[in-house]
Amino acid sequence: MHYRVGRMAGLGLRFLAPGVLLMLGAPDAKAQAGTISAAQVIALAATKTSQLTVTIGSGAVQSIPSLTDNAVNLFPTPAVITTSWDVNPGQTNTVDLMAWFTTPAQALTGGSTQIPSSRVLGRVTTGLPVAFTAITENAVGGIGTAGGSLRLFSQNISGPTKKASRTDNLELEIDLVGFATLAPGTYTGTLNIQAVTQ
Amino acid sequence: MQRPLNRALAAAALALALASTAQAQVGLTSTTATVTLNATKTSTLTVTPTTSTATLASITDNSNANNFSNTALTTSWNLTSGTTVRLVGWFGTPASALANGAALIPSTNVEGGINGGGFTAFTGAAVGGVGVAGGTLQLFSQGVAAINYFSSRVDQLNLRLNLVGFPTTTAGLYTGTLNVAAVVQ
Numbered sequence: 001m002h003y004r005v006g007r008m009a010g011l012g013l014r015f016l017a018p019g020v021l022l023m024l025g026a027p028d029a030k031a032q033a034g035t036i037s038a039a040q041v042i043a044l045a046a047t048k049t050s051q052l053t054v055t056i057g058s059g060a061v062q063s064i065p066s067l068t069d070n071a072v073n074l075f076p077t078p079a080v081i082t083t084s085w086d087v088n089p090g091q092t093n094t095v096d097l098m099a100w101f102t103t104p105a106q107a108l109t110g111g112s113t114q115i116p117s118s119r120v121l122g123r124v125t126t127g128l129p130v131a132f133t134a135i136t137e138n139a140v141g142g143i144g145t146a147g148g149s150l151r152l153f154s155q156n157i158s159g160p161t162k163k164a165s166r167t168d169n170l171e172l173e174i175d176l177v178g179f180a181t182l183a184p185g186t187y188t189g190t191l192n193i194q195a196v197t198q
Numbered sequence: 199m200q201r202p203l204n205r206a207l208a209a210a211a212l213a214l215a216l217a218s219t220a221q222a223q224v225g226l227t228s229t230t231a232t233v234t235l236n237a238t239k240t241s242t243l244t245v246t247p248t249t250s251t252a253t254l255a256s257i258t259d260n261s262n263a264n265n266f267s268n269t270a271l272t273t274s275w276n277l278t279s280g281t282t283v284r285l286v287g288w289f290g291t292p293a294s295a296l297a298n299g300a301a302l303i304p305s306t307n308v309e310g311g312i313n314g315g316g317f318t319a320f321t322g323a324a325v326g327g328v329g330v331a332g333g334t335l336q337l338f339s340q341g342v343a344a345i346n347y348f349s350s351r352v353d354q355l356n357l358r359l360n361l362v363g364f365p366t367t368t369a370g371l372y373t374g375t376l377n378v379a380a381v382v383q
Binding site for chain 1: 225226227228229230231232233234235236237238239240241242276277278347348
């Protein structure tokens with residue numbers, strides 16, 4: 001009998017204890033209402049990568065089928081170059097398009113004979129060298145080679161032009177006036193085209 | 199106290215992030231596109247006369263003293279191969295090298311040479327595909343090699359009519375065309 005009374009009392013305590021605890025904790029909860037923790041900040045950084053591309057739509061291979069000594073030899077079709085950019089106008093003043101030969105003394109080579117870049121002229125009527133100009137300038141913005149470069153255009157960048165593109169025709173010729181008579185053969189070379197922001 | 203400090207730190211972090219982005223844009227370069235340049239210099243071989251007309255004011259029958267005015271010929275070449283440059287003269291129709299209406303002088307009675315070296319009739323075969331059978335004369339044969347693949351020479355072309363034993367010619371103007379070309383062999 002004593003045993004049964006004691007067991008009943010134990011069960012009652014198990015049910016009553018949580019309620020007692022809740023009542024004891026209630027005054028504390030009321031005291032915390034309206035309290036705000038210190039704010040924490042999360043820094044957000046999202047980078048939009050600037051874009052600068054050069055593509056040659058046509059004329060990537062230029063050919064003169066028959067060079068004439070002591071004459072100006074025009075490549076028959078221009079190289080059509082499209083330059084596109086998406087840059088920060090606050091950090092970019094210009095987009096410059098450069099053309100250059102890696103080794104100016106050997107712009108075109110054929111066997112043991114070389115045609116230097118001083119004999120290769122280019123013009124961009126929509127750009128800077130509106131008349132045929134020898135590719136003998138220096139590098140711009142680290143792009144090009146000393147004495148073997150030509151700046152084709154310099155595009156000012158501002159808010160309205162921070163994201164844009166332009167297409168220019170690069171016309172090329174080989175000026176052999178006064179140059180030593182060339183030995184027969186094929187002369188080949190590579191003209192590099194690259195844009196740079198400044 | 200901690201709130202302003204956190205804000206300041208966040209602002210500094212953002213500023214640093216933006217600064218690194220801006221620096222990356224200075225000197226931004228595109229990839230390199232290329233334009234391939236090809237220019238071919240072909241071999242050349244030319245013959246240029248100083249004058250296109252040789253004249254003989256008065257024909258003497260039964261004589262070889264019928265010299266035309268001399269003509270200088272410049273032969274130029276720029277080659278990469280070959281061993282010989284040959285200069286060839288020929289008449290298109292040997293039987294009528296010169297004609298005066300129906301009166302004809304055949305190429306057998308027209309003689310040529312260069313630089314005063316003697317005369318030979320235009321009666322040979324074509325040379326290297328140049329000329330016609332029975333109406334051709336090789337004027338010179340110049341050896342060429344790497345040392346003179348680019349060179350030229352000037353020669354005086356001597357022409358005459360050899361009418362010794364030829365029937366008396368009809369009075370009048372005889373005209374004809376002598377072709378001259380060079381060939382590399």
